[in-house]
Amino acid sequence: MAHRLESRWTPVWFLAPAVIALLAIGIFPTLYALWNSLHQVILPKIPREGTPFVGLENYLSVLADPTFWDALGRTLLFLAIVLPVELLLGLGVALLLHKPGLPFLKTLARLSLVIPMATTYAVVGLIGRLIFNRDFGVVNWFLGLVGIPPVEWLGDPSFAFVSIAIMDIWQWTPFCALVLLAGLTMVPPEIEEAARLETRRFRHILRHVQLPFLMPGITAVLILRTADTLKLFDMIFTMTRGGPGAATELISITIQRVGFRVFDQGVASAQAVLLLILTIVLSRMYIRLVYQEVE
Numbered sequence: 001m002a003h004r005l006e007s008r009w010t011p012v013w014f015l016a017p018a019v020i021a022l023l024a025i026g027i028f029p030t031l032y033a034l035w036n037s038l039h040q041v042i043l044p045k046i047p048r049e050g051t052p053f054v055g056l057e058n059y060l061s062v063l064a065d066p067t068f069w070d071a072l073g074r075t076l077l078f079l080a081i082v083l084p085v086e087l088l089l090g091l092g093v094a095l096l097l098h099k100p101g102l103p104f105l106k107t108l109a110r111l112s113l114v115i116p117m118a119t120t121y122a123v124v125g126l127i128g129r130l131i132f133n134r135d136f137g138v139v140n141w142f143l144g145l146v147g148i149p150p151v152e153w154l155g156d157p158s159f160a161f162v163s164i165a166i167m168d169i170w171q172w173t174p175f176c177a178l179v180l181l182a183g184l185t186m187v188p189p190e191i192e193e194a195a196r197l198e199t200r201r202f203r204h205i206l207r208h209v210q211l212p213f214l215m216p217g218i219t220a221v222l223i224l225r226t227a228d229t230l231k232l233f234d235m236i237f238t239m240t241r242g243g244p245g246a247a248t249e250l251i252s253i254t255i256q257r258v259g260f261r262v263f264d265q266g267v268a269s270a271q272a273v274l275l276l277i278l279t280i281v282l283s284r285m286y287i288r289l290v291y292q293e294v295e
Contacts, residue, residue: 028278036269043263051266058270068271070246071254072278078161078250079229082168087221089169090176091214095206097177098184112182113174121171125238129154157247160240164248167235171227176221183217184210198237209272223283230279251275 017123037058039051062068093113119127131138132153140150153159187210195209233252236242240250242257249257251271259268 032273033269036265037273039266041265041269042082043265053222054266058266059274061267062270062274067246068251068254071249071251074161074246074248075230075250078165078168078232079226082165082172082229083222083225085169086173086176086225087218089173090178090221091180093173094180094184097181106261110178113178114169116174119171121232121234122238124167124171125235128163128235132156132159132163154240157244157246160244160247164236164239167239168229168232171235172225176225179217179221180214183214186213215291219286222286222290226282226286227279230275 038053038289040049040058041051042049097109116124117218119183130163132140134140134150134152134155137153139153143149143151151159155161192205192209194203198276231252232250233256236250236253237256240248242253252275255268255271255275259265259270
């Protein structure tokens with residue numbers, strides 16, 4: 001009897017650490033942010049006024065704030081630029097690594113793809129500041145070789161936006177490549193060989209043979225990269241701090257500014273909850289429109 005009871009509780013003990021970590025890191029902060037969004041939580045006023053319940057007032061304030069919509073628009077524009085580029089470049093790299101031959105070079109290439117992914121966001125931001133520095137940056141040095149005067153990459157609003165996009169593409173294209181390469185390895189070799197005998201046109205093989213096996217990976221990349229981009233903070237804060245002006249102030253920077261500079265935790269939490277809802281909506285849309293099983 002004791003042995004049977006012990007065997008029944010064994011899965012619980014194995015799952016308990018993961019469940020506790022999920023509650024502490026994911027569920028509790030989300031519920032606390034939801035609670036904050038329904039209350040007035042202005043940090044300097046808490047000792048005098050407390051945290052009175054205000055209902056949906058914070059949400060209405062956010063929806064009526066043009067700064068929030070500007071930041072959200074910049075974030076969606078950033079997403080619309082970097083995500084397709086990362087997918088296309090990642091697909092190109094995956095197709096090159098999928099070709100037969102040169103096993104040592106392919107192994108070396110796979111290992112090198114991990115380096116940008118393993119680099120933390122803050123370090124990527126510091127690298128970006130060095131690369132795009134006006135006086136001693138690598139980019140301006142190369143431009144000087146062809147006679148182009150130095151460009152104020154991080155001081156001009158348009159160039160600053162391009163700069164953070166380039167650094168994000170550099171860091172996460174390898175992730176897309178590895179996920180899509182895993183999808184290509186799922187294609188049965190006999191089907192791929194038969195298709196190559198039928199046609200030499202690359203686009204036909206990609207569309208009718210390889211693409212169906214890539215769709216689950218593409219869906220995963222879309223969901224993960226969308227979620228990461230919508231909450232992107234470290235790299236941009238380290239590289240530009242949202243400037244110049246508000247040119248690179250994505251929605252995460254706005255939430256940080258409202259919550260920790262204006263000290264209005266209620267409004268910042270409402271912005272974060274709305275961002276979470278947007279992420280869920282986009283993820284469901286990707287699954288509905290893109291995801292498909294291979295038949």
